[in-house]
Amino acid sequence: MIIDCHGHYTTTPPEHQAFRDAQLARLDDPSLPEPEPAVISDDAIRASIQDNQLRILRERGGDLMVFSPKASGMEHHVPDPATARAWAAAANDLVARVVGLFPENFAGVCQLPQTPGGSLDDAVAELRRCVETLDFVGCNLNPDPSGGFWTSKPLTDAYWFPLYEAMVELDVPAMVHVSSSCNENFHALGAHYLNADTTAFMQLVQGDLFARFPTLRFVIPHGGGAVPYHWGRYRGLAERMGRPAPSELLRNVFFDTCVYHQPGIDLLHRVVPDDNLLFASEMLGAVRGSDPETGIAWDDTKQYLDRAGLTEAQTEKVFELNARRVYPRLDAQLTAAGR
Amino acid sequence: MIIDCHGHYTTTPPEHQAFRDAQLARLDDPSLPEPEPAVISDDAIRASIQDNQLRILRERGGDLMVFSPKASGMEHHVPDPATARAWAAAANDLVARVVGLFPENFAGVCQLPQTPGGSLDDAVAELRRCVETLDFVGCNLNPDPSGGFWTSKPLTDAYWFPLYEAMVELDVPAMVHVSSSCNENFHALGAHYLNADTTAFMQLVQGDLFARFPTLRFVIPHGGGAVPYHWGRYRGLAERMGRPAPSELLRNVFFDTCVYHQPGIDLLHRVVPDDNLLFASEMLGAVRGSDPETGIAWDDTKQYLDRAGLTEAQTEKVFELNARRVYPRLDAQLTAAGR
Numbered sequence: 001m002i003i004d005c006h007g008h009y010t011t012t013p014p015e016h017q018a019f020r021d022a023q024l025a026r027l028d029d030p031s032l033p034e035p036e037p038a039v040i041s042d043d044a045i046r047a048s049i050q051d052n053q054l055r056i057l058r059e060r061g062g063d064l065m066v067f068s069p070k071a072s073g074m075e076h077h078v079p080d081p082a083t084a085r086a087w088a089a090a091a092n093d094l095v096a097r098v099v100g101l102f103p104e105n106f107a108g109v110c111q112l113p114q115t116p117g118g119s120l121d122d123a124v125a126e127l128r129r130c131v132e133t134l135d136f137v138g139c140n141l142n143p144d145p146s147g148g149f150w151t152s153k154p155l156t157d158a159y160w161f162p163l164y165e166a167m168v169e170l171d172v173p174a175m176v177h178v179s180s181s182c183n184e185n186f187h188a189l190g191a192h193y194l195n196a197d198t199t200a201f202m203q204l205v206q207g208d209l210f211a212r213f214p215t216l217r218f219v220i221p222h223g224g225g226a227v228p229y230h231w232g233r234y235r236g237l238a239e240r241m242g243r244p245a246p247s248e249l250l251r252n253v254f255f256d257t258c259v260y261h262q263p264g265i266d267l268l269h270r271v272v273p274d275d276n277l278l279f280a281s282e283m284l285g286a287v288r289g290s291d292p293e294t295g296i297a298w299d300d301t302k303q304y305l306d307r308a309g310l311t312e313a314q315t316e317k318v319f320e321l322n323a324r325r326v327y328p329r330l331d332a333q334l335t336a337a338g339r
Numbered sequence: 340m341i342i343d344c345h346g347h348y349t350t351t352p353p354e355h356q357a358f359r360d361a362q363l364a365r366l367d368d369p370s371l372p373e374p375e376p377a378v379i380s381d382d383a384i385r386a387s388i389q390d391n392q393l394r395i396l397r398e399r400g401g402d403l404m405v406f407s408p409k410a411s412g413m414e415h416h417v418p419d420p421a422t423a424r425a426w427a428a429a430a431n432d433l434v435a436r437v438v439g440l441f442p443e444n445f446a447g448v449c450q451l452p453q454t455p456g457g458s459l460d461d462a463v464a465e466l467r468r469c470v471e472t473l474d475f476v477g478c479n480l481n482p483d484p485s486g487g488f489w490t491s492k493p494l495t496d497a498y499w500f501p502l503y504e505a506m507v508e509l510d511v512p513a514m515v516h517v518s519s520s521c522n523e524n525f526h527a528l529g530a531h532y533l534n535a536d537t538t539a540f541m542q543l544v545q546g547d548l549f550a551r552f553p554t555l556r557f558v559i560p561h562g563g564g565a566v567p568y569h570w571g572r573y574r575g576l577a578e579r580m581g582r583p584a585p586s587e588l589l590r591n592v593f594f595d596t597c598v599y600h601q602p603g604i605d606l607l608h609r610v611v612p613d614d615n616l617l618f619a620s621e622m623l624g625a626v627r628g629s630d631p632e633t634g635i636a637w638d639d640t641k642q643y644l645d646r647a648g649l650t651e652a653q654t655e656k657v658f659e660l661n662a663r664r665v666y667p668r669l670d671a672q673l674t675a676a677g678r
Contacts, residue, residue, distance in 0.1 A: 189576055
């Protein structure tokens with residue numbers, strides 16, 4: 001089977017955004033009533049998925065998408081914890097309903113109610129709720145809740161440990177994924193996302209996080225930002241700094257395949273061991289439409305992988321087995337369903 | 340001939356750093372006397388270059404290095420304009436002396452006395468001095484003088500126009516190069532540099548800078564950060580945003596070849612047109628030592644280029660002709676010297 005490990009609910013019915021808008025309006029004007037999460041019918045959710053992610057997943061030969069709330073919509077820069085809690089819960093509940101309506105095609109990954117510099121207690125609680133109650137299989141972890149000002153601590157800092165302890169206990173990985181950019185220097189999709197991927201990896205090179213949490217697992221999206229392209233730089237820097245080789249991180253760090261052209265996928269396959277690549281498209285995400293030169297949809301990453309010269313064994317790992325290993329709760333669900 | 344377009348004076352005699360330390364000490368304690376730039380003998384400068392950049396340049400078959408002050412030492416985050424002026428002048432004067440001692444092997448590129456959010460008048464004046472008096476052929480432009488907090492305006496903003504006007508008038512390009520990182524999230528060499536390269540390119544995708552300055556030229560170092568690896572992403576994003584194709588930027592934007600492994604150089608050559616690649620090593624820079632697996636020095640990028648399958652015509656462009664085109668003052672100097 002083919003598992004796409006990176007998809008977001010970018011097509012929610014408009015009532016969901018209206019709830020968010022009402023939340024933000026109330027932060028501006030506390031006299032407004034506290035808004036309630038949108039009431040959305042099953043039919044509306046079905047319609048928002050059937051003609052979008054599900055249709056394209058099927059057209060491209062995919063079976064299951066690991067699915068989370070819209071990344072740019074997480075908006076962890078809004079500092080009020082109660083707002084973050086209600087927003088994350090509403091977004092995750094919608095993802096859970098997608099999974100409930102299409103259990104064969106989607107598995108849930110949650111948004112955490114992070115705030116800039118705020119306690120992670122709420123994030124831990126929401127992770128527990130999503131995994132234990134909603135059967136989610138992972139979470140998105142934002143290394144820069146400030147939204148482009150990078151005021152938080154590096155991922156190797158003790159600030160993050162309560163969340164890591166819960167992830168280890170629940171045996172779920174995190175995709176390291178920032179949200180929208182509030183800094184005019186960083187275009188969210190063309191700079192902030194890739195910078196965060198690069199930044200997170202280098203923080204892991206510098207720190208000893210996995211000595212403390214040997215079973216903690218991170219998926220770095222967008223093909224690892226700049227990292228595979230500069231793999232020699234990271235090897236040389238690690239050596240110069242007296243750090244373990246970057247390959248040592250690959251027991252705990254995985255890269256998705258959201259790289260939107262053939263040369264990029266070819267490099268990724270050439271540089272990163274096949275045990276560490278997880279098929280992903282981020283469809284419908286940053287880049288829509290097709291390359292006019294090839295006719296291939298930009299984010300149809302399976303097409304590039306099909307042309308990248310993977311052996312059959314590598315193909316099986318990248319499209320299925322690695323995802324089942326990195327997301328053991330997904331594997332358990334699939335196994336229980338005889339898949 | 341072989342021109343390496345990206346080298347820094349990372350081996351200055353220690354008196355130069357002592358001057359900097361005295362500058363910073365005086366900012367902490369204004370009762371201290373104003374320090375004077377270090378008095379350094381020609382012999383000391385010769386020694387600092389001969390066994391380092393010059394030896395390695397020759398060993399690797401290079402002829403000339405486009406040479407600027409140490410990038411991480413520019414420290415534009417220090418907000419005092421007078422300190423920035425004196426520091427840039429001292430650093431540039433040293434580079435000028437290297438060029439004077441080894442005129443066949445080095446050409447000067449200047450550090451600008453930028454400060455976070457400060458006026459660019461001093462930068463323009465120092466650029467004029469370096470080009471008109473010291474015969475420099477380009478400058479380094481820091482898109483984030485804050486040192487990792489990104490408080491400045493994007494490169495497409497009118498804030499930068501006075502500098503661009505001077506660059507156009509003087510016909511010199513800028514290498515877009517940040518300095519040290521004051522943000523613990525960003526390792527300077529493993530994250531901040533690459534993020535800045537990626538960020539700058541995306542700002543250019545978003546803006547219309549070259550409509551206003553059709554002859555302005557930027558060199559984006561470190562192989563363009565994440566950009567060539569994600570070229571399809573940029574093409575797709577530009578299309579989605581209704582912007583011109585990224586290839587349109589390549590009349591004004593060039594990438595160096597500071598990518599420290601074979602797969603990265605192969606991708607760069609495959610993706611970026613050969614008119615837009617400038618040979619560079621950043622030696623002695625971020626990554627020192629050799630790959631134990633191949634014996635090749637990490638930053639001996641000529642070795643990777645030699646194995647990248649360039650035609651003879653492409654080789655000539657990447658190693659010489661493109662640099663002479665992007666740095667016309669260098670070309671004029673070489674031509675005058677019969678080279």
